[in-house]
Amino acid sequence: MIDSRLNLLIAVCEYGTVTAAAEALYRSPSGVSKQLKELAAELDVDLLERHGRRVRLTPAGQRLVTHARALNAQWETALSDTTAAARQLCGPVTLGGFPTAISSLLTPAVVRLRKDHRLLQPVIKEVFSSETLTALESGTIDLGLFVADEATSHVADSHVEVISLLDDPIDLLVPEDHRFAHSTGVSLEDAADEEWISGHAHQDAYIELLAATRAIGYAPRVAHFAQELTATTAMVAAGLGISAVPRIAMSGLHPRVVQIPLTGDQMPRRRIMLALRRGSHDNPRIATAITALRDSATGSEALQPHGSVRHDTMPTDT
Known part of the structure; x- marks a missing residue:
């Protein structure tokens, strides 16, 4: 498993403060700060430095974030390859989205997944568009729906794959x-x-x-x-x-x-996008969930002209 403290460092890189990163990850600021200090001590390098009221990554911290993102992508590829070897589709897959996406897209997708794959364990979590990237990187969700106008610039990064799902x-x-x-x-x-x-x-x-x-x-x-x-x-x-x-x-x-x-x-109209961690697309659980979401988008009665x-x-x- 990838050291979870690396994802804390990535979150601080994204949000600019330990407090904001902790809130996004549902952690306490003191706990996040303590773990990052432990990580810095183990590596014997400074990872963060004060910049006014905010913190910023040192050059060493920025380099470590780059490596951490590459490690996360490799880990997702390893999981995809391992899961593909299983005889039956099983295990958890967590789908995140904003409220209206939950009611019209995620709910029918999960109903279908539970019907077609009884050993699969799909879970829905409410995640607002601005939180999609961190939720993916922290492992809180495996797939995330977001509104392009809110978060395209925040989510479309090299370590996250973004797919256009539908125009609403x-x-x-x-x-x-x-x-x-x-x-x-x-x-x-x-x-x-x-x-x-x-x-x-x-x-x-x-x-x-x-x-x-x-x-x-x-x-x-x-x-x-x-x-x-x-x-x-x-x-x-x-x-x-x-x-x-x-x-x-x-x-x-x-x-x-x-x-x-x-x-x-x-x-x-608003563009609804689907984001996932790079390297996870070939994971059979995630690929099956993507298919179910696309079917929900195609068959949604709410989107029919009237x-x-x-x-x-x-x-x-x-």
Whole structure:
């Protein structure tokens, strides 16, 4: 097994502070700091140095991270080769993703995996896009779904393989008595005078909406801010504004709102990517899980084009 302290050093390299790395790995900062000091003492080199309020890797620390990533890739290749020799597909495989990916993609994939491979042990973990890289490198997950706009630059590294999984269209969400409620499609130009409900400026919902509207010459007038879907649909249902939501997020039922496809030249969408540790692709457990995820993406009813759809049942779970 690869020394787990090497993955702690990689996390500090990614996040810039021991505290941030510890939080991402669900460890205590003091515990991470202690283990890295032990590693440095064993190697008789300085791995970290202070730089203002942050820490940065010394040249020796940077060199060790490079070797650690190469060792991780070799270890994944060894695991893949060993697992391929097994007569039956068995053992754990952990799939990570953000909330809407869990409901629409990961859950049906795991149901299929459990049905087709009874000795396989698939596990779902909620992991936000910005945490995907560290979760992969630390071994918390084996596969991770993330939104490209949030994390492409953070995840697309030489030690991680990234695969495009699907494009998720952004639909319009309006109250049932809105002027768009009976439309089969609405362009962003038609909605230029509307008040919007969107995420905060740093959140992906706002970033996607702003980019799409700016491309056609205006910025949305955001009246209320919310990223969580239940809160957003409650405000839309109350007539406080309209919203733009990813199509797969609307696979459940929500109160007194109408979901309408956006049309026109500027149709916002988000790219959902699949990330895995380099060297693990040939592991039969992981390859089988990738196939199940691709099948989920291809067969997802939530992604099928449709006209206006009314949701008038209260959700039982947030």
